[in-house]
Amino acid sequence: MGSPILTLASVVTSAHGGAAKPSLPAVRVRVGGSPVRVMTSQEIVAGCPNVTPGPCVTGHWVSGAVRVRSQGQPVVLAGSASTTVPTGGPLRALPGPRRVTAV
Numbered sequence: 001m002g003s004p005i006l007t008l009a010s011v012v013t014s015a016h017g018g019a020a021k022p023s024l025p026a027v028r029v030r031v032g033g034s035p036v037r038v039m040t041s042q043e044i045v046a047g048c049p050n051v052t053p054g055p056c057v058t059g060h061w062v063s064g065a066v067r068v069r070s071q072g073q074p075v076v077l078a079g080s081a082s083t084t085v086p087t088g089g090p091l092r093a094l095p096g097p098r099r100v101t102a103v
Contacts, residue, residue, distance in 0.1 A: 002101030003077035005068070007034035010078075010096050014056035015089035018048025026070035031100045038073035039064035043091060045084060056084040059091045068102035077102060 006012065009032065012020040020043040025035040043059035050056060062081040064074030082091040 003079045004095035005031050005065070005100050005102050006037045006076040006078060006080070006093055006095055007031050008037070009034040010037070011094040012037075012043065012059075013092050014045050014048045014050075014059065014084050015087070015092060016048050016050040016056060018045040018050075018056050020045045020059050020091055026073065026075070029070035029075070032096075036070050037061075037076040038070055039076055039080070040073045043082075050087055053086050056087050056089065059084045061091075065102040075102060 008025050022037050022041040024041040026038045027035045029036050039061045045056040048055035061076050064076050064080050068075050078093050078095040
């Protein structure tokens with residue numbers, strides 16, 4: 001079964017609660033009117049309260065959709081693996097309304 005595709009409207013945070021926004025969303029493909037997130041786009045984290053070893057600054061998606069791409073890049077799914085720098089913690093995603101799923 002598929003997972004919801006993450007878009008700019010999806011709420012993505014670091015493990016400590018910092019807000020994450022993609023540096024380069026795929027604007028050609030939209031779900032519910034919002035551009036999708038792609039695996040190659042770095043997430044910029046703001047407002048992370050972590051102290052040691054420091055606040056999360058960026059996040060990277062490690063896995064994405066196998067069959068669905070936007071502009072040649074795999075789209076990010078609600079269950080996609082991720083990591084943040086410098087803490088190594090995951091990004092957490094709330095995809096919003098389930099309009100489109102992918103595998």
